[in-house]
Amino acid sequence: MRLKLLSPGEMNPDQKATYDEAIAGKRGSAPPPMMAWLNSPEMARHATRLGEVVRFGTVFPAKLSEIAILVTARHWTAHYEWWAHKRLALKGGMDPKIIDDIRDRRTPTFDDPKGRMIYDVAKSLHEGHGLSKSLYDEAVKVLTERGLVEVIGLCGYYTLVSMTLNTFEFELPAGEVSELA
Numbered sequence: 078m079r080l081k082l083l084s085p086g087e088m089n090p091d092q093k094a095t096y097d098e099a100i101a102g103k104r105g106s107a108p109p110p111m112m113a114w115l116n117s118p119e120m121a122r123h124a125t126r127l128g129e130v131v132r133f134g135t136v137f138p139a140k141l142s143e144i145a146i147l148v149t150a151r152h153w154t155a156h157y158e159w160w161a162h163k164r165l166a167l168k169g170g171m172d173p174k175i176i177d178d179i180r181d182r183r184t185p186t187f188d189d190p191k192g193r194m195i196y197d198v199a200k201s202l203h204e205g206h207g208l209s210k211s212l213y214d215e216a217v218k219v220l221t222e223r224g225l226v227e228v229i230g231l232c233g234y235y236t237l238v239s240m241t242l243n244t245f246e247f248e249l250p251a252g253e254v255s256e257l258a
Contacts (some may be wrong), residue, residue, distance in 0.1 A: 080245045082112040089148060091118035099125050103133045109157065110241040131234050135227040139169030141195055145231040147179045155239035156176035156255040157247040163256070180256055194219040195228055202232050 085096060092115045100105040108128060114121035130239035135142055143166035150158035163176055175192075187193040198216050201208050208216065216225045241247075249255060 078246055080113055080116075082114060088115065089118075093119075094118075095122040095125065098122065101231055102129050104129065108238075109161075109247055110238045112233070113241050113245050113247075124234075125256075127230070127234055131227065136139045136221070136224050136228065137191070137195070137233070139165060140171050141189070143169055143171055144175070144179075144192055144195045145199045145228050146235050147176065148196060149203065149232050150239055151179050151182070151257065152203040153236065153239035153243060154257050155242050156257055157242045157249060158239050159257050160249050160253055160255065182197040184223055185211065190219055198225065198228050199232050202229065203236075220230060 083092065086094060088096060095111070095115060095118050096107055101112055102125070108125065111121050111125045111128075114124055132142070132248060143162055146162045147159065147166060149155075150162055159180070165172065166176055172185075175185040175187065179196075185196065187196065194216055198208065198220075201212055213225075216228075220228065
């Protein structure tokens with residue numbers, strides 16, 4: 078870890094207010110990257126609020142949202158993010174084969190057309206920096222405009238998370254080993 082994370086007793090009033098808001102939110106805890114973002118309390122406050130919306134307030138169940146998150150974590154080789162969201166994806170009912178395929182950079186087979194579309198959109202955003210006209214049109218048809226906006230939000234937010242975790246070298250919990258090479 079390159080950064081000393083503050084305990085609540087070490088935080089200034091702005092940092093503590095942001096921390097307390099996160100604890101009171103749907104997560105019930107402060108997400109690890111927020112602890113780094115607290116060096117900019119206002120950014121931390123807004124980023125954490127956005128994270129809560131894209132994590133818990135999209136039109137997608139966790140099983141589908143986690144596709145975009147895992148594609149993002151894999152794109153950035155974000156070890157901590159992969160570790161955390163693989164567990165959440167499994168808990169949400171994602172097929173372990175899909176997770177393994179994303180980890181190994183293979184295109185998974187999806188039973189759900191929305192899952193396949195979320196995967197295709199996330200891959201295209203990260204690798205192609207946007208969507209072709211045909212992918213855009215199909216994404217709107219399968220996901221709706223709101224759904225497409227929310228997939229973009231998931232990929233964007235978890236890019237911020239991945240960059241933060243990688244830059245400050247957040248370590249996996251004791252005894253855990255990264256699956257990403």
